[in-house]
Amino acid sequence: MIKVFVPRDAAALSMGADAVAKAIAAEAKKRNAKVEIVRNGSRGMLWLEPLVEVETPKGRVAYGPVKPADVPSLFKAKFLNGETHKLSHGLTDEIPYFKNQERLTFARCGITDPLSIEDYRAHDGFAGLTKALTMPPLDIVTEVTTSGLRGRGGAGFPTGIKWKTVHDAKADQKYICCNADEGDSGTFADRMLMEGDPYCLIEGMTIAGIAVGATKGYIYVRSEYPHAVNTLREAIRIATEANWLGRTIQGSQHDFELFVRMGAGAYICGEETSMLESIEGRRGLVRYKPPLPALEGLFGKPTVINNVLSLASVPIILDKGGEYYRDFGVGKSRGTLAFQLAGNIKQGGLVEKAFGVTARQLIEDYGGGTLSGRPLRAVQFGGPLGAYLPNDKLDTQMDYEAFVKVDAMVGHGGIVVFDDTVDMAAMARFAMEFCVIESCGKCTPCRIGSVRGVETMDRIMAGIERERNIEILEDLCNTMTDGSLCAMGGLTPMPVMSALRHFPEDFNRPVRAEAAE
Amino acid sequence: MSKSTLEVVIEPPTGSAERARSICAAHGDRPDELLEIFHDLQHELGYIPDLVLPVIANALNRSRAEIYGVLTFYHEFRRTPGGRHNIKICRAEACQAMHTQTLCRHAEEKLGVKFGETTADGQFSLEAVYCLGNCALSPAMMIDGDLYGCVDKERFDNIISDLDRGAAA
Numbered sequence: 001m002i003k004v005f006v007p008r009d010a011a012a013l014s015m016g017a018d019a020v021a022k023a024i025a026a027e028a029k030k031r032n033a034k035v036e037i038v039r040n041g042s043r044g045m046l047w048l049e050p051l052v053e054v055e056t057p058k059g060r061v062a063y064g065p066v067k068p069a070d071v072p073s074l075f076k077a078k079f080l081n082g083e084t085h086k087l088s089h090g091l092t093d094e095i096p097y098f099k100n101q102e103r104l105t106f107a108r109c110g111i112t113d114p115l116s117i118e119d120y121r122a123h124d125g126f127a128g129l130t131k132a133l134t135m136p137p138l139d140i141v142t143e144v145t146t147s148g149l150r151g152r153g154g155a156g157f158p159t160g161i162k163w164k165t166v167h168d169a170k171a172d173q174k175y176i177c178c179n180a181d182e183g184d185s186g187t188f189a190d191r192m193l194m195e196g197d198p199y200c201l202i203e204g205m206t207i208a209g210i211a212v213g214a215t216k217g218y219i220y221v222r223s224e225y226p227h228a229v230n231t232l233r234e235a236i237r238i239a240t241e242a243n244w245l246g247r248t249i250q251g252s253q254h255d256f257e258l259f260v261r262m263g264a265g266a267y268i269c270g271e272e273t274s275m276l277e278s279i280e281g282r283r284g285l286v287r288y289k290p291p292l293p294a295l296e297g298l299f300g301k302p303t304v305i306n307n308v309l310s311l312a313s314v315p316i317i318l319d320k321g322g323e324y325y326r327d328f329g330v331g332k333s334r335g336t337l338a339f340q341l342a343g344n345i346k347q348g349g350l351v352e353k354a355f356g357v358t359a360r361q362l363i364e365d366y367g368g369g370t371l372s373g374r375p376l377r378a379v380q381f382g383g384p385l386g387a388y389l390p391n392d393k394l395d396t397q398m399d400y401e402a403f404v405k406v407d408a409m410v411g412h413g414g415i416v417v418f419d420d421t422v423d424m425a426a427m428a429r430f431a432m433e434f435c436v437i438e439s440c441g442k443c444t445p446c447r448i449g450s451v452r453g454v455e456t457m458d459r460i461m462a463g464i465e466r467e468r469n470i471e472i473l474e475d476l477c478n479t480m481t482d483g484s485l486c487a488m489g490g491l492t493p494m495p496v497m498s499a500l501r502h503f504p505e506d507f508n509r510p511v512r513a514e515a516a517e
Numbered sequence: 518m519s520k521s522t523l524e525v526v527i528e529p530p531t532g533s534a535e536r537a538r539s540i541c542a543a544h545g546d547r548p549d550e551l552l553e554i555f556h557d558l559q560h561e562l563g564y565i566p567d568l569v570l571p572v573i574a575n576a577l578n579r580s581r582a583e584i585y586g587v588l589t590f591y592h593e594f595r596r597t598p599g600g601r602h603n604i605k606i607c608r609a610e611a612c613q614a615m616h617t618q619t620l621c622r623h624a625e626e627k628l629g630v631k632f633g634e635t636t637a638d639g640q641f642s643l644e645a646v647y648c649l650g651n652c653a654l655s656p657a658m659m660i661d662g663d664l665y666g667c668v669d670k671e672r673f674d675n676i677i678s679d680l681d682r683g684a685a686a
Contacts, residue, residue: 011654014651015654015666047653183647184648185610185611185647186611186648188650188652191650224646224659227664262556264593266591281577281587341653342611343611344614345653371615384609384610384647416610418614419614427610434609
């Protein structure tokens with residue numbers, strides 16, 4: 001029986017992976033070939049999806065992007081023996097894009113069958129939790145503090161300190177909440193992990209529960225990710241049956257129950273307090289802080305809120321030790337980040353690297369430059385609230401502090417590339433428009449400032465009193481930055497002002513009829 | 518596929534109130550499960566008819582205003598019926614970098630509706646969405662929960678006509 005891997009990741013499905021899997025099964029039947037099709041997660045080389053792999057004695061051999069029509073010719077070329085074909089890329093592990101990564105959090109993603117617990121355990125799964133079950137809770141917190149892990153959702157707050165606060169809080173019930181409301185354009189790492197290695201997240205959350213004394217956890221997933229929701233629900237069911245979740249986990253004294261909650265298309269629910277409101281069944285209005293969610297979070301109880309990738313980094317930290325993880329990275333940015341190459345890029349996908357790699361290395365060496373082949377003009381880092389940087393800033397090292405120095409942020413590791421056809425005034429206007437659409441409305445600078453921002457941008461683009469309106473725009477951005485309740489209104493000025501700073505010529509173009517688009 | 522301009526009174530599907538009551542019960546009549554209740558209802562009825570709001574309010578022991586407030590906060594929930602197929606095209610930055618604006622204009626022309634509208638034959642609703650998590654394969658689109666990547670005009674037309682044929686068969 002030859003194993004053939006066809007990903008079940010949503011990105012692979014979006015390029016026809018299901019049809020390819022069907023075609024392979026049908027062709028194998030016709031030729032009487034014994035084939036076992038495994039639906040794995042994605043390796044993250046998304047421009048090659050659907051990436052079909054065949055297990056051979058030498059290792060897994062990759063073919064992609066495969067269309068159903070390519071399947072007969074693959075069989076004819078004996079791809080089941082790993083023979084060459086026009087879509088062949090040789091051994092998957094030797095593809096430079098993949099080989100040169102440092103996969104810690106995504107070590108299993110794309111390799112295993114996401115729902116097979118046996119497969120998960122065969123690849124070091126539950127090793128971290130097995131250790132944690134025998135450790136005093138405070139030692140677990142210390143291990144995470146030692147690792148230097150910082151919040152991967154974008155804010156970069158030290159995870160160990162957050163856990164310590166919840167650990168020290170006294171309460172009859174505590175919660176672990178996983179923020180899987182990955183709404184930032186240009187990011188898909190959370191989705192890839194939830195679909196490709198869900199037990200890793202489950203394991204990380206269970207360890208967090210043991211560390212701080214929480215017995216219940218919620219994963220808040222956006223409704224735009226139906227595949228992730230289904231995979232997680234199934235994984236939780238299987239893990240509970242196998243006693244990796246539920247009561248007295250693996251014969252220990254620890255209980256941990258996990259629930260999935262689906263969002264409903266509100267970007268603001270990625271803000272942690274808005275997410276808590278949403279899990280409680282309310283409008284996603286941002287809460288005032290203090291009280292910190294660590295002390296009064298979900299249902300008013302002490303709550304750890306972490307991003308998917310923060311929690312999914314915990315199993316390897318417990319398994320190999322905090323120092324092992326800390327030895328990756330630079331300065332105060334320890335470990336690895338899953339960078340996501342997106343937008344106008346030739347080789348888009350996920351690149352997990354230690355902090356310290358430069359943006360240019362990621363975009364040029366891995367990404368291969370723009371897909372259109374036109375000159376790169378701007379890159380947005382860290383989602384819709386992140387800065388646009390021009391080509392000459394791309395040698396900046398990817399770490400939290402170095403990015404702050406160029407008035408930008410690493411955020412969740414999203415990197416969106418634009419070629420020279422981009423109109424940066426239009427992008428600045430869109431940032432304001434997005435804030436209008438997604439503001440929760442609780443604070444005035446965000447709710448009204450964004451509306452005024454769109455109007456002011458319209459005047460600038462229409463050529464009405466440009467200098468005066470740019471001054472108004474700057475003033476408005478200052479008000480939003482200083483006066484907003486959360487990062488939505490507080491950071492919307494970042495893309496706007498960075499566009500104005502680095503691409504002033506776009507704010508002073510001859511008026512075009514379609515400028516308002 | 519031309520645009521509907523008539524205001525019609527929409528009769529909610531029969532048994533909506535009963536379904537709302539039993540879905541609430543299945544969720545233990547818990548107020549924190551409200552979003553899940555709305556998701557289940559929308560999945561069954563296609564939208565959330567106004568007449569179920571007092572039913573839910575009653576079951577969860579919350580005010581009607583609160584239930585209405587939650588329903589209208591979230592973009593995902595519909596208060597009127599959509600088309601048989603719900604087309605969501607991503608308009609966020611990564612897809613803009615791959616000219617989703619061109620795709621959006623094409624979709625509006627092809628279907629003869631604007632974003633937020635449904636074709637007169639009830640076949641397609643067109644909605645904007647901000648990120649589907651398929652940003653390396655932009656522009657992205659989702660139809661009835663199925664994700665599509667690298668959607669250009671030609672691919673869009675093929676997908677739409679396949680769905681149209683599927684409905685006719």
